[in-house]
Amino acid sequence: MSEKSMTIIASKGTLDWAYPPFILSSTAAALGYNVNIFFTFYGLQLLKKNLSLSVSPLGNPGMPMPMGMDKWFPVLGTAIPGMQAMMTGMMKNTIKSKGVASVAELRKLCLEAEVKMIGCQMTIDLFDIKREDLIDEIELGGAATYLERAGESDINLFT
Amino acid sequence: MSDFDLELDARGLNCPLPILRAKKTLNSMTGGQVLKIVATDPGSVKDFEAFANQTGNELVESSEQSGEFHFLLKKLA
Numbered sequence: 001m002s003e004k005s006m007t008i009i010a011s012k013g014t015l016d017w018a019y020p021p022f023i024l025s026s027t028a029a030a031l032g033y034n035v036n037i038f039f040t041f042y043g044l045q046l047l048k049k050n051l052s053l054s055v056s057p058l059g060n061p062g063m064p065m066p067m068g069m070d071k072w073f074p075v076l077g078t079a080i081p082g083m084q085a086m087m088t089g090m091m092k093n094t095i096k097s098k099g100v101a102s103v104a105e106l107r108k109l110c111l112e113a114e115v116k117m118i119g120c121q122m123t124i125d126l127f128d129i130k131r132e133d134l135i136d137e138i139e140l141g142g143a144a145t146y147l148e149r150a151g152e153s154d155i156n157l158f159t
Numbered sequence: 160m161s162d163f164d165l166e167l168d169a170r171g172l173n174c175p176l177p178i179l180r181a182k183k184t185l186n187s188m189t190g191g192q193v194l195k196i197v198a199t200d201p202g203s204v205k206d207f208e209a210f211a212n213q214t215g216n217e218l219v220e221s222s223e224q225s226g227e228f229h230f231l232l233k234k235l236a
Contacts, residue, residue, distance in 0.1 A: 023174070023175050026175060026179055027175040027178055027179070030175075030178055030179050030182035030210070031210065031213045031214055032213070032214055098173055099171045099172045099173040099176070099200075100173045100174075100176075101173075101175075101176055109179055
């Protein structure tokens, strides 16, 4: 079977949006794909050694909230201090109770399956991100690096 | 259910963990051996079909037994 390949641009740094790139990459690797993920802008949060990801109900009308809170809770209520921490805690508990892997676990599985991860050099400069705060297994590169690999790939996604 | 060489308990695990665990277990087996997987994730039915189609490992059997999903995967020789 000839080897297929996939690239993903990961541009978001929230707990919920951490899942699509890591789920698809770990699964593609298990199917024998050669996988590259390019982390840019907020996506670089997913490469931090200490993952500290949150999910916010603010401006997210599609997010289900416990006890039907999304039905009667005023939109501005989602901006109350502590709301984001509370929703993040609830989301993490739900993830665990439903047998869904943690982001850290999925990232580890990706690395074990030799998924290649590229951090965007420009974003690192832009946000003054310290290289030592990111996991060791990554390489750094730019748009041309990404496009070279995307041009050779069967599947290219933006998340 | 036919014979198998190794059994993987994927009960309670959600997408994509049953597939990832199955792949990891298959790596430790030799060609022609059969892996039995028991899962509770309903999505795993379609996913194991797709896994077999794309990897060349044969899905010998796929069945539902009292709310659980049983799969037999024969490793590509």
